[in-house]
Amino acid sequence: MASTWKKLKKSLIPKISNHLDNQHRRRSSSSSSSSSSSANGIASSPSPSSVSRSSSLLSYSFSFRSSKICAICLGSLKKGEGQAIFTAECSHPFHFNCIATNVQHGNRICPICRSEWKDIPSTADSQCKNSMGQARVSLYNAPLEDTFASGFRHNLHQPTLPQLEPDRFSDDEPLPAILAGPSSSTRPQAITIKAFPEFPAVLASDAVSKFAILVGISAPPFHVDVQQFDRAPIDLVAVLDVSGSMAGKLALLKHAVCFIIQNLGPSDRLSIVTFSSSARRILPLRRMGSSGHYDAICAINTLSSSGGTNIVEGLRKGFKILNERRDNNPIASIILLSDGHDTLNGDTHRLYSSVQNHTLNSRQNLQYLYLFPASIFPRNNAPGDESRQLTIPVHTFGFGSEHDSNAMHAIADISGGTYSFIESIDILQDAFARCIGGLLSVVAQDVQLTIQSISPGVQIGSIHSGRYKSEIFYQEQKAVIDVGSLYADEKKEFLVYVAIPALSLAEGEKKLDKMSLMDVLCSNKDLTTMEVVQSRCERVEIRRPEFLSPTDRMVCLEVDRQRNRLFVAEAIANAQRMAELGDLQSAQVVLSEQRIALLSSVSAQAGNGLCNWLEAELRETSQRMANMQLYEQTGRAYVLSGLSSHSWQRATTRGHSTTIILGEAVTTSTSATNSYETPSMVNMVSKSQILNYGQSMQPDSAPP
Numbered sequence: 001m002a003s004t005w006k007k008l009k010k011s012l013i014p015k016i017s018n019h020l021d022n023q024h025r026r027r028s029s030s031s032s033s034s035s036s037s038s039a040n041g042i043a044s045s046p047s048p049s050s051v052s053r054s055s056s057l058l059s060y061s062f063s064f065r066s067s068k069i070c071a072i073c074l075g076s077l078k079k080g081e082g083q084a085i086f087t088a089e090c091s092h093p094f095h096f097n098c099i100a101t102n103v104q105h106g107n108r109i110c111p112i113c114r115s116e117w118k119d120i121p122s123t124a125d126s127q128c129k130n131s132m133g134q135a136r137v138s139l140y141n142a143p144l145e146d147t148f149a150s151g152f153r154h155n156l157h158q159p160t161l162p163q164l165e166p167d168r169f170s171d172d173e174p175l176p177a178i179l180a181g182p183s184s185s186t187r188p189q190a191i192t193i194k195a196f197p198e199f200p201a202v203l204a205s206d207a208v209s210k211f212a213i214l215v216g217i218s219a220p221p222f223h224v225d226v227q228q229f230d231r232a233p234i235d236l237v238a239v240l241d242v243s244g245s246m247a248g249k250l251a252l253l254k255h256a257v258c259f260i261i262q263n264l265g266p267s268d269r270l271s272i273v274t275f276s277s278s279a280r281r282i283l284p285l286r287r288m289g290s291s292g293h294y295d296a297i298c299a300i301n302t303l304s305s306s307g308g309t310n311i312v313e314g315l316r317k318g319f320k321i322l323n324e325r326r327d328n329n330p331i332a333s334i335i336l337l338s339d340g341h342d343t344l345n346g347d348t349h350r351l352y353s354s355v356q357n358h359t360l361n362s363r364q365n366l367q368y369l370y371l372f373p374a375s376i377f378p379r380n381n382a383p384g385d386e387s388r389q390l391t392i393p394v395h396t397f398g399f400g401s402e403h404d405s406n407a408m409h410a411i412a413d414i415s416g417g418t419y420s421f422i423e424s425i426d427i428l429q430d431a432f433a434r435c436i437g438g439l440l441s442v443v444a445q446d447v448q449l450t451i452q453s454i455s456p457g458v459q460i461g462s463i464h465s466g467r468y469k470s471e472i473f474y475q476e477q478k479a480v481i482d483v484g485s486l487y488a489d490e491k492k493e494f495l496v497y498v499a500i501p502a503l504s505l506a507e508g509e510k511k512l513d514k515m516s517l518m519d520v521l522c523s524n525k526d527l528t529t530m531e532v533v534q535s536r537c538e539r540v541e542i543r544r545p546e547f548l549s550p551t552d553r554m555v556c557l558e559v560d561r562q563r564n565r566l567f568v569a570e571a572i573a574n575a576q577r578m579a580e581l582g583d584l585q586s587a588q589v590v591l592s593e594q595r596i597a598l599l600s601s602v603s604a605q606a607g608n609g610l611c612n613w614l615e616a617e618l619r620e621t622s623q624r625m626a627n628m629q630l631y632e633q634t635g636r637a638y639v640l641s642g643l644s645s646h647s648w649q650r651a652t653t654r655g656h657s658t659t660i661i662l663g664e665a666v667t668t669s670t671s672a673t674n675s676y677e678t679p680s681m682v683n684m685v686s687k688s689q690i691l692n693y694g695q696s697m698q699p700d701s702a703p704p
Contacts, residue, residue, distance in 0.1 A: 222488030437684030
């Protein structure tokens with residue numbers, strides 16, 4: 001009997017739907033009049049016939065409620081299919097976009113039961129009575145569909161998303177006339193400089209051709225939450241892959257992008273570009289106030305997957321938005337997400353087959369980037385400009401075993417961004433959180449280190465600066481390292497090798513107890529005051545005795561630790577080149593020998609934390625090179641993401657999990673430990689994980 005009743009209801013639904021559509025069209029004008037009267041303060045009530053019809057169609061109403069079908073478009077209301085759900089006070093659900101058309105004209109009648117709604121969505125401006133923090137927690141504790149419905153009830157106005165793209169993207173929302181600057185008590189904080197010689201002393205009679213000096217800088221801390229105004233606002237473009245391979249992943253992608261949206265402040269601006277076979281801008285560069293948040297979420301809610309993968313066109317459009325904007329925030333970045341290879345711009349496997357990442361010099365292996373406009377990849381730079389940094393870094397995120405790790409690494413490397421490998425889509429939001437935790441905490445820009453020799457015969461031989469541009473001039477007496485921007489509390493360390501002459505004292509000359517080698521200076525632009533800040537000069541000195549004591553022969557742990565990092569990065573790069581040639585056995589030998597050398601070093605035996613992390617990285621790299629199948633699936637991406645992190649000394653997400661942070665407790669996995677994380681990154685990842693995993697993961701409350 002029950003089965004027969006179900007079949008009968010299923011056969012009647014289309015007929016009743018057609019009947020209601022006809023009735024609704026005949027009554028549309030009267031409904032508008034009724035709602036207009038209500039708007040003027042005159043109460044409107046459904047007619048007796050409407051009540052009767054509502055009762056007679058009660059079973060139909062329950063059919064729609066139980067079968068999750070939108071009564072307006074008859075589409076599925078199943079969660080996770082990319083459509084926002086709105087549930088009315090009569091408990092009938094509809095697609096967000098479907099019901100918005102009815103409500104914008106003041107219609108108070110439910111299309112299913114014909115009951116009158118007392119509380120309909122308002123077209124007034126948003127009224128955010130809760131704090132941003134409370135709104136954000138409630139947003140991510142609810143399902144995605146409920147999130148959009150909540151925004152619909154409390155925040156409805158017609159989104160200002162453009163239907164057609166303009167020829168020129170100069171339609172960015174203007175910046176505030178007066179940006180909220182730092183408080184009167186805020187003063188520019190200088191960058192901290194440190195310098196350590198390899199040994200405290202060198203024999204007066206010795207000449208050393210390669211003496212190591214560690215030069216390090218530390219950015220000032222970030223004392224306020226990233227939602228406050230005492231930081232540099234950002235222009236961010238999210239370039240998202242929505243090709244057919246993204247089917248089944250869009251729900252998690254939407255949650256991850258919504259996390260970014262809710263953590264951008266009213267002075268930040270966001271634009272969204274999607275790409276499949278072609279690229280489309282679905283959100284212009286908008287300020288992320290309450291209305292901007294709503295429009296951005298609405299734009300994300302429209303995402304659906306289909307077509308091929310056109311990474312080149314997506315990035316071109318992202319750069320076009322930033323290049324053609326009328327106003328500029330101090331910081332600009334692009335985040336690029338893809339899970340596949342570019343299927344519309346040539347055979348990228350063939351382009352990389354001959355010289356895949358054989359060195360850290362991108363110009364030798366970036367044929368793929370010649371497909372991009374010159375603003376992304378310059379064609380005709382003069383010799384020596386290979387490491388020139390663009391002003392708009394692209395932070396790339398590749399997930400799954402099918403994404404083009406070579407292309408994603410190359411794009412990030414040439415632009416000054418980082419490449420993150422996301423093995424599981426479940427950690428995408430955490431990966432985004434780590435990235436924006438840095439972007440939303442930039443405290444210094446145009447950072448430049450200047451190194452000056454101050455004693456006769458002391459010459460600067462070489463600088464190990466990774467992908468940061470460095471130059472030695474004035475007959476090896478002066479050098480400059482261009483660091484670019486620094487996140488709050490971020491540290492950068494560079495090894496500088498100098499030549500030290502022997503001392504030959506003529507009769508009657510005074511013996512030197514100390515010898516000054518060089519001065520280190522740092523300048524930068526403070527982004528809260530826009531002032532140029534000069535840091536205190538750091539002088540490097542050593543002793544020049546006639547005899548060395550045992551302590552004079554002890555290597556500086558800081559120098560040894562940094563040298564270990566460079567050796568490990570070089571060994572991993574060498575092993576990767578061998579793996580690309582199919583010689584995994586030699587790659588394993590290189591990694592094993594470097595691991596032995598690392599563990600026997602002074603800093604590792606002293607229990608240095610960085611050395612422990614480097615040893616874990618070598619072990620996991622070796623495991624992911626166990627065979628060619630595993631290397632092709634995850635090994636290459638893991639290695640390239642690590643090389644990106646070492647090249648820029650900046651945190652990336654690697655592997656299948658991220659560090660789970662619960663208050664003071666930190667649980668780590670081998671693939672997640674990251675020595676370049678800043679406190680702002682850690683806090684943002686912690687926020688993401690609390691929202692993802694629920695209140696049970698939150699730390700116990702502090703004692704009163």
